[in-house]
Amino acid sequence: MTRYEPAIDVDRLVAIDVHVHIEHGEHGENSLPADLADAAAAYFKNGGLQPDLDSVAAYYRERDMAAVVFTVDATTNLGHAPISSAEIAAGAQRNNDVLIPFGSVDPLQGRAAVDLARRLIEDHGVRGFKFHPTVQGFDPSDSRFSPLFEVLQEAGAVALFHTGQTRIGAGMRGGRGLRLGLSNPMLLDGVAADFGDLQIIMAHPSVPWQAEAISVATHKHNTWIDLSGWSPKYFPEELVRAAGSFLKDRVLFGSDYPMLSPDRWMRDIEQTALKPEALPGIVKDNAVRLLGLGAGA
Helix, strand or coil, X not given: CCCCCCCCCHHHCCEXXXXXXXCECCCCCECCCHHHXXXXXXXXXXXXXXXXXXXXXHHXXXXXXXXXXXXXXXXXXXXXXXXXXXXXXXXXXXXCCCEEECECCCHHHCHHXXXXXXXXXXXXXXXXXXXXXXXXXXXXXXXXXXXHHHHHHHHCCEEEEECCCXXXXXXXXXXXXXXXXXXXXXXXHXXXXXXXXXXXXXXXXXXXXXXXXXXXXXXXXXXXXXXCCCCHHHCCHHHHHHXXXXXXXXXXXXXXXXXXXXXXXXXXXXXXXXXXXXXXXXXXXXXHHHHCCCCCC
8 A cells, every 4th residue: 555645846836726626536437426517517617527636637737736636425415436535645646746635534424434534544645634514414513523523633634625605416406405504614613613723624715605704714723715616706805805914824726626727717816806915825835834745745
């Protein structure tokens, strides 16, 4: 078994994208059931692009960027087997000059999820975990998930949570039963309070709860906001203002590739009122600090 160890030359990077999905596995498997994948592709108009991990690595290498890569394990809620996080970690090791693996576990699987998270950290070297409360069907504020967050905190692993509305299930009958309210960032306030050393990323502009996300990030300094999933042209004004001022040290560049390209994100950020002096931290330096990258990493 090969454990992931980064070999990233931070100095040569122009950016670190902290939000990149692996949608296509090594054995032909997809991250979502076919109906949800088709609906998501239609929502983002990306033509159903599903690059495999090595293609993602080549894409970011060409751009002198690094990328945090992951899938989402929603086995219980979707009845669909996930792409293996262990295989993602192994693929990241093959491409450890540009990729950083996060794992994913299904919180609804209880003790099995806790044990798997520990193995992914100890045996495979994942640096964090991706959670999607709406897709996984769990309330992160529920204390029954505390043992899982305790493992992450003890290991120094980052917890990245989807927040706000989601493309997944959009336009389907009843949103395919997925509940947006589970991704309200205020549900993470208690997690951040109970696990004060756990670094929590609130992913995406948290529409329609942007004020809640900013409130949590202002009060809990172990929380971060990533700017993925939306063209910067459509960022809420209050988010642009916070990212350029009082939260500038805890805001992160993320694209949501392959649904949104980093090229478009970088182009469109120029059309916002974001203060230019905040951009170096957002696109790279804050992620370097959060992920513990640097000389010899």
